[in-house]
Amino acid sequence: MTPPGTIRSATRRLVGLTALRWLPVGLTTPITVLLAQARGLTLGEIGVLFTVHGAVVVALELPTGGLADVLGRRPVVIAGAVLHLVSCLLFATATSFAGFLVGILALGLGRVLDSGPVEAWYVDTVHRLEPGADVAPGLAKHSAADGASLAVGAVAGGFLPALAGSSGAAGLALPYLGAAVLDVVYVVAVLRLLTEVRPPRQGSARAALGSGLRAVPAAVGAAVRLSVTDGPMRVVLLLTGIGGAGLVACELLGPVRFSELAGDRDDGAAVYGVVLAGSFAAAALGAVAAPALRRLLRGSTRAACAVLSLLGGVALATLAGPDLLAVAATGFVLQYLAHGSAWPLLSAVLHTRAAAAHRATAVSAMSLALALGGIAGNLAIPPVVAAAGLEGAFLAVGVVVALGVLACLRLPRSTASGAAVVPEEAPVGY
Numbered sequence: 001m002t003p004p005g006t007i008r009s010a011t012r013r014l015v016g017l018t019a020l021r022w023l024p025v026g027l028t029t030p031i032t033v034l035l036a037q038a039r040g041l042t043l044g045e046i047g048v049l050f051t052v053h054g055a056v057v058v059a060l061e062l063p064t065g066g067l068a069d070v071l072g073r074r075p076v077v078i079a080g081a082v083l084h085l086v087s088c089l090l091f092a093t094a095t096s097f098a099g100f101l102v103g104i105l106a107l108g109l110g111r112v113l114d115s116g117p118v119e120a121w122y123v124d125t126v127h128r129l130e131p132g133a134d135v136a137p138g139l140a141k142h143s144a145a146d147g148a149s150l151a152v153g154a155v156a157g158g159f160l161p162a163l164a165g166s167s168g169a170a171g172l173a174l175p176y177l178g179a180a181v182l183d184v185v186y187v188v189a190v191l192r193l194l195t196e197v198r199p200p201r202q203g204s205a206r207a208a209l210g211s212g213l214r215a216v217p218a219a220v221g222a223a224v225r226l227s228v229t230d231g232p233m234r235v236v237l238l239l240t241g242i243g244g245a246g247l248v249a250c251e252l253l254g255p256v257r258f259s260e261l262a263g264d265r266d267d268g269a270a271v272y273g274v275v276l277a278g279s280f281a282a283a284a285l286g287a288v289a290a291p292a293l294r295r296l297l298r299g300s301t302r303a304a305c306a307v308l309s310l311l312g313g314v315a316l317a318t319l320a321g322p323d324l325l326a327v328a329a330t331g332f333v334l335q336y337l338a339h340g341s342a343w344p345l346l347s348a349v350l351h352t353r354a355a356a357a358h359r360a361t362a363v364s365a366m367s368l369a370l371a372l373g374g375i376a377g378n379l380a381i382p383p384v385v386a387a388a389g390l391e392g393a394f395l396a397v398g399v400v401v402a403l404g405v406l407a408c409l410r411l412p413r414s415t416a417s418g419a420a421v422v423p424e425e426a427p428v429g430y
Contacts (some may be wrong), residue, residue: 002175002195003125003195003196004125004129004195004204004316005129006111006129007023007129007130007133007138009197010122010125010126010129010138011122013122013193013194014118014119014122014141014142014145014146015141015142015145016148016189016193017186017190017193017194018120018142018145018149019079019120019146019148019149020149020182020186020189021114021118021146021149021186022145022146022150022153022180022196023149023150023152023327024084024088024153024154024178024180024182024183024186025084025150025153025154025159025179026149026150026151026154026156026157026276026277026280027153027154027175027176027178027179027182028088028091028153028157028175028176028179029153029154029157029276030118030154030157030158030175030252030255030272030273030276031158031161031172031175032091032173032255033046033093033155033195033251033252033255033256034255034259035068035169035172035173035232036049036080036100038134038169038172038359039094039095039096039100039169040096041100041119043252043382043385043386044382045097045388046252047058047378047379047382048378049097049100049101049104050104050248050251050252050374050378051379052101052104052105052108052167052412053104053107053108053111053374053379054108054371054372054375055375056104056105056108056109056111056376057108057109057110057111057367057368057371058368058371058372058375059248060108060109060112060163063372064272064324064406067113068113068116068117068120068364069359073117073121073189073194073196074112074117074121074190074194074195074196076114077113077117077118077190077194078187078190078191079110079113079115080109080110080111080112080114080115081105081110081114081183081186082110082183082186083107083109083110083113084106084107084110084111084114084179084183084185085180085183085184086106086110087103087106087107087110087179088103088176088183089176089177089180089182090102090103090106091103091107091173091176092173092174092176092180093173093175097126097184097216102354110129111367112364112367114203115247115363115364115367116362116363116364116366116367117203117360118194119142119347119363120198120359120363121194121196122135122139122142122291123135123359124350124359126138129325131270133316134292134348135348135351136291136344136345136348137291138381139347139351140287140290140344141287141288141342142287142290143283143284143287143290143340143344144176144284144285144286144287144399145284145339145344146177146283146284146287146340147281147282147283147284147285147286147336147340147351148281148284149278149280149283149348150276150277150283150284151276151278151279151280152277152279153179153255153279154273154274154277154280155273155274156175156273157175157178157272157273158270158271158272158274158276158277159173159273160178161174161175164268165216167364173229183381190254198394210423220387220402224328227287228288230353231347232352232353232410232411232412233350233353233362233365234368235349235408235410235411236346236349236350236369236411237326237365237366237369238369238404238407239305239324239346239404239407239408239411240343240346240366240369240370240373241369241370241373241376242309242375242400242401242403242404243255243287243312243342243343243369243370243373243404244369244371244372244373244374244399245337245373245374245376245377245397245399245400245401246312246316246335246339246373246377246397246398246401246421247339247370247373247374247377248373248374248377248378248381248397249316249377249381249393249394249397250270250279250316250332250335250336252377252378252381252382253319253381253385253390253394254272254275254276255272255394256326256333256390257319257390258271258272258275258325258328258329259271260286260323260390261323261324261325261328262325264415266425267400272347275328275333276332276375278329278333279332279335279336279337280301280336281335282333282334282336282340283336283338283339283341283354284340285337285340285346286308286336286337286338286340286341286342287340287341289341290304290341290342290344290345293307293308293341294345299414300413300414301345301348301349301412301413301414302408302409302410302411302413303408304341304342304345305342305345305346305408305411306405306409307340308338308339308341308345309338309342309401309402309404309407309408310393310402311334311337311338311406312334312335312338312342312398312401312404313398313399313400313401313402313404314328314333314334314393314396314398314402315331315332315333315337315338315398316335316394316397316398316401316403317331317394317395317398317399318329318330318331318334318392318398319331319335319391319394319396319398320391320392320395320398321391331394344378344400347363347366349411350362350363350366352412379396381393382396384390384396403420
């Protein structure tokens with residue numbers, strides 16, 4: 001298939017690929033914690049698994065982003081999808097902590113491989129078609145597709161065990177098998193839609209791979225230098241890390257909270273699936289509305305992000321309130337709304353600071369910050385739960401997220417310019 005000839009067609013491909021990528025993830029999200037508990041793992045052990053996932057991301061996020069920058073987006077995306085498929089099969093069959101650990105390692109490696117290349121491909125394509133174009137509207141649709149597919153998957157994943165007539169661990173494993181099938185569909189779509197305009201390769205594939213791998217350290221080094229020396233990039237990464245801690249509070253404690261409110265684990269999976277679907281849909285709606293919110297605030301990215309940080313903090317604090325399902329669900333949905341709205345705005349800031357030669361690595365740096373925030377949350381939240389209960393943990397994380405308002409005030413006011421800090425003519429590290 002030929003590369004897209006217009007920004008609109010590039011955006012359609014981005015939206016389609018994003019939806020297919022996150023649909024299998026949404027299918028498994030409502031039942032991950034519950035499946036592990038059904039097979040004998042404690043909340044602490046599940047927290048360790050999440051921490052291992054974060055550690056894999058921390059160790060490999062930038063190198064794999066550099067790999068996509070030098071070898072091409074498509075092969076790296078396909079490798080990530082295959083590893084996600086393998087992780088789904090491992091989770092579906094795991095019966096011990098060791099089995100889940102192998103699955104989480106495959107999941108983490110797949111995650112770092114596909115965390116930035118599709119978005120980087122889109123931004124490069126847009127700037128090739130119209131240099132200096134604002135990518136925020138397209139990235140908002142990208143985030144909306146992310147949230148919408150997660151929502152659809154979450155509903156299906158939450159109800160699938162009951163609809164299939166299976167109970168316990170066997171029923172909870174079914175969404176993982178469905179996700180593996182969807183991963184195959186995604187690989188086919190990537191092969192068709194993710195077309196790149198790259199210089200013709202000279203020599204053998206093996207020689208090109210070797211040359212590309214040798215160039216990875218330089219690409220990573222350039223992204224690290226940009227992240228450390230550029231003020232707006234530092235703020236983006238800090239806010240992304242704070243957002244990661246907020247998401248961990250929801251992912252780790254949400255299933256437990258809603259199982260308690262629903263009365264038992266099986267009903268909890270269905271209830272949590274519905275709430276999670278609503279939350280993902282809210283994130284998608286927030287992403288679509290993010291440019292409008294920015295316009296409402298006179299085009300100020302910093303003001304929009306400040307409002308969203310405060311909303312996220314208040315929403316998490318709401319989860320520490322009365323033991324009422326409606327109250328807890330509202331807080332959960334609003335947290336995802338805030339996070340989904342902020343992400344495309346922060347991504348747009350990032351893309352004004354990074355050149356095409358390092359774009360996938362820069363996106364990976366953002367994912368790395370998200371993972372670091374998640375690791376901090378995974379390590380800190382279980383002890384807080386032990387000391388102050390679920391309510392105390394939600395309240396503590398809510399305060400941290402709300403304090404992100406102070407960092408938001410140091411963001412650039414606008415992302416209208418597509419100019420990058422690292423010039424295309426002389427990319428750092430090459």
